[in-house]
Amino acid sequence: MVINIAGRRIGLGEPPFVIAEMSGNHNHSLERALSIVDAAAKAGAHGLKIQTYTPDTMTLNLNDREFHVSDASSLWSGKSLYELYGEAYTPWEWHKPIFDRARALGMIPFSTPFDHTSVDFLESLDVPCYKIASFENTDIQLIRRVAATGKPLIISTGMATAAELDESVQAARKAGCSDLILLKCTSTYPASAENSNIRTIPHMRDLFRCEVGLSDHTIGAGVAVASVALGATVIEKHFTLSRVDGGVDGAFSMEPNELIDLVEAVFQAWQALGGVSYGPTKAEMKSLQYRRSLYVVDDLSAGQCLNHDNVRAIRPGLGLPTKYLDMIIGKKVIRNIARGTPVSWDLIV
Incomplete structure (x- = not known):
């Protein structure tokens, strides 16, 4: 509405x-x-x-009984209603x-x-x-x-x-x-x-x-x-x-x-x-690259196996998602790889 x-x-x-x-x-x-x-x-x-x-459209010009504000905690204590409305x-x-x-x-x-x-x-x-x-x-x-x-x-x-x-x-x-x-x-x-x-x-x-x-x-x-x-x-x-x-x-x-x-x-x-929303917003898309992902952290030779010492989950996020770490451990690399290379499926057998 x-x-x-x-x-x-x-x-x-x-x-x-x-x-x-x-x-x-x-x-x-x-x-x-x-x-x-x-x-x-x-x-x-x-x-x-x-x-x-006006005071007259609000109350009567009396200053006793219920026409008097006697509550000591009130901002308007001690005034008559008529007096209060006359001020306001x-x-x-x-x-x-x-x-x-x-x-x-x-x-x-x-x-x-x-x-x-x-x-x-x-x-x-x-x-x-x-x-x-x-x-x-x-x-x-x-x-x-x-x-x-x-x-x-x-x-x-x-x-x-x-x-x-x-x-x-x-x-x-x-x-x-x-x-x-x-x-x-x-x-x-x-x-x-x-x-x-x-x-x-x-x-x-x-x-x-x-x-x-x-x-x-x-x-x-x-x-x-x-x-x-x-x-x-x-x-x-x-x-x-x-x-x-x-x-x-x-x-x-x-x-x-x-x-x-x-x-x-x-x-x-x-x-x-906003609204109910999951996943990256348009404004967040650039931030995806700074997620953690899998990277080679040592220089490797062709045929060498990946292990927990030479592969780590680090930032940025251009490698495989970290959920694949256990899956790639023990796999061999198909070529020489320099330290700082993001892990991808085409590097391993």
Whole structure:
């Protein structure tokens, strides 16, 4: 299967599609947001993703009970949900300049909507595809609304059971989505390698008959590279100019030099997959001459017998294969042979 997003082909036979997720790393500066776009393009990212919401479309302006992040281990501990989304959201009037800059630099810009109003707004900007976040992957009404656009749909699968994903996938397909990509995701920030369980990727591909990728919150490129070996065709990473600049997602975001390395590493991983192959490749043919083979290692006179002292398995590989050593021992040579001559059948009787 191959999915086409704004002219970019996505599938097992194509190089991985790398998405730089800006999220709230713009730190409330449009200038910084555009600089992130520039840096993502320079690093080789193929897609640029933002998020479309306001604090009021996400939650209520309360700061107690479940509306307050009290988990001391959380990056966002001590904040209300409303405050957090107020820090992280991308003003809607910034979307067009961000998208325009990304397109001008050869990237495919799109966004994650969180309610119907954000889908309507993104439709007015003619986005080429949509992304559903892990925390919304059970929001069937939102999935139906996005799927009804008929555009390719990417869904992160963090926290979702197989049964929940089945409901979401069926809802998307019934509502008009024919191009679906699921992203294996671990919804912790940052995520650990041992909790990534990327062996799920080929299973997910078989189970839901769709393209599968990775939304990766781990530090570094190792999990992403490994996921390509398991069939991931999309890699999404949070991206920032510098982690020391802060930002709601800065702590687990990649910096420009790291994204450069990631783009190259996942491309090499994809190239290395190749196909099932035995025997020398075209590139290896010249190396065959440096295999071990049988050579005469002493000057010999006609009629002299070959033995383990005057024949050895050495490099290069122009003589008989070494498997014939026992067969030729005791055979006589038919003419004088100089040391360093490769053994061949026409030299012996």
